[in-house]
Amino acid sequence: AESVYTIAEFIRRQRGGAAVVMGALSPRTRNAQVGLYQSGEVDFLVATDAIGMGLNMDVGHVAFAASRKFDGNRNRDLTPAELAQIAGRAGRHMNDGTFGVTGDATPLDGDVVQQIENHRFDPLKRLQWRSTSLDYSSLANLNRCLAQSPDMPGFTKARAAGDVLALETLARDDAIAAMATSPQAIIRLWQVCQIPDYRNITSNDHASLLGSVFKFLMSDSAVIPADWLQQQLDYADKTEGDIDTLATRIAHIRTWTFVANRSGWLDNADIWRENTRAIEERLSDALHERLTQRFIDRRTSVLMRRLREKDDLMAEINTAGEILVEGEFVGRLDGFHFIPDDHAGGAQAKALRAASLKATAEKIAEKADEFVKSTDEQISIDTAGRISWQDQVIARLQAGTSILKPDIDIFAGQQLSGEKRECVRKRLADFVAAQIEKHLEPLVNLSTATDIEGLGRGIAFRLCEGLGVLKRDEVADDIKLLDQNLRKQLRKYGVRFGAFHIFCPVLLKPAAAKWT
Structure with missing residues (x-):
């Protein structure tokens, strides 16, 4: 499971997400995950070899991240036939599929590739066999039949399955052995041993549970007590928790779904079947939700899919300045600048930017047109020179x-x-020029005056550079040389000669002071 999770999380970061299929998932959860892939909500599906059976999907390529598995007994290479079963998920109807390897997987041997492509495999030399002719006269005789080896060529004794291991464990329990003395009791014990170990716990723990069930069935009531079974269901009937916790609860409830479907094991069996099915469905839906939350970034997935499907994406700006592309938040506008969502990083941020680039450009262009038509009263400037x-x-x-x-x-x-951009720049330039003309009129007039001569022109230039205020001691020598005619020329443009400063009084008013 960890390798599946690792790959799925990588795809989530790079491409928006992936559906997940594993043998530990319930059929309902597995089908819901496959539905995400089939509907196009995600483009990738990460799976164990469970993908090889019972699922009909529109897959274009199968990439093996590993070609070895643990089969419950040992780690081994997948056989060419097993690889072909999985690779065969690719291709549908008239569309050919492809297969290969990815990640750290060892490249497939050329001979194996040919076998898969031609669907020609080495013939099976042996079939596993277990006797179906069972003797229920005693536990010893039943175990002897199950341990029997085939006497026919081409067959080999099957490895002991979970039911046989459970029977061997329970037969060593004196209390169980004392109950299983008649053929009817032994048949019932064998039926109990065939309850699947959905939880994949230790053989002793599973056998202990089976022993409890058998004892109930051998009691005077001959059924599993309702209050005890309800306790087992209550343990599983919780939808909070992470993926592994929910998967464990589903495995637990599937055990009791199996039990509820055994004839004569429960009073009111129909009600119990309905209850266990409802719990399994709730847990399955919760697990599907957790898988989706963890391995799918719906926003990136939606945007990338719709970007592939059509050239034009629908974008809108809400009253808060947030930009929504196809209903998904991608960032906000600050003026004419697009600020992407700061919660997206790496490949996700690139995906969002790619998906929103054209759509946001159109909205920014619309906003630029609106600004160009705005009045000066709708634009403002602060003392730091920022225009809003x-x-x-x-x-x-x-x-x-x-x-x-x-x-x-x-x-x-x-x-x-x-x-x-040029239209926006020109509108801003017109606004600034108008504000300077309005609030700094004396300086504008001084800067363009043609009737100020000599030293007076120098004083006028220094005043403009100082935005209407000039320390007298900085130009003391020039002031001494100004005759009355030059002083008169400057006073004509609103210049005043103070004891410490030369200044324009009009520029000291609040409206003008903001510009100085």
Whole structure:
């Protein structure tokens, strides 16, 4: 399971997610996971060799991450026939499928590849066999029959299965052996031993549970007590917990679903069958939800799928400035700048950016058109030179060719470019020029005056550079040389000569002070 989880999490980070199929999943959970793949919600499915049986899917390629398995007894290589059974999931109807290896898997031998492609395998030389002619006259005779070897060529004795191991363990229990003395009791014990070990616990623990069931069936009531069975169901009937916890509970309840379907083992068996089925369905749905939460990033998956399906993605901006592409949050607009979702990282962030690039560019262009049509009253500037529109900072003043002709730094990414960007820049330039003309009129007039001569022009330039305020001691020598005519020229443009400063009083008013 851990290797399946590792691969699924990697695919989630890289491509939005994967469905997961393992033998430990209930049929309901397994079918729900396959449904995610079949519906196109995810493009990948990570599975154990359980994928080789009972599932009909539209698979294009099977990639083996390993070619060895633990078969319950030992680790071994998958046979060519087993590999073919799994590889055969690829291809459907008239569409050919492909197969290969991925991850750390060893490349398949050329001979094995040919066998899979041609579907020609070495013939089976032996079949496993277990006697079906059982003697229930005593436990010893039953065990002897089950241990019997075949006397026919081409057959070999089957490895002891779980039911045989359980019988051997219970037969060594004196209390159980004392009850199993008649053929009817031995038949009942053998039936109990055939309860599957869905939980894959130790053989002794499983045998202990089977022993309890057998003792109940051999009691005077000859059925499993309702209160005891309810305790077993209550243990499993909880939908909180992680993936492994839920899978364990499903295995537990499947044991009791099997028991509930045995004739004569329970009073009101129909009700118990309904209860165990309902619990298994709830647990299966919860497990499907946990698998989906852990291994599928629905947002990235949805965006990437729809990006493949069509060129144009639907985008909208809500009142909070959040951008939704096909209903999925991808980021927000700060002015004309797109800020991707900061919770996405790595490949996920790249996927979101790819999916949202065109859609957000269109929305930014629409916003640029709206800004170009806005009035000066809808635009503002603060004392730090930041220009705002619709409560968002969209640009900032920076040093230009002169103090009265600042440059403008537009806060926008590459999605605002070309003609749209130039229109925004021109609108900002017009706004700044109008504000300077309105609030810094004395400086504008000083900078363009043609009737100020000599030292007066130098003083005017220094005043403009100081935004209307100049320390007198910095130009003391020049002031001494100013005659009354030059002083008169400067006063005409609103300049005043104070004891410590030369200044323009109009620029000390609040509206103008913001610009100085």
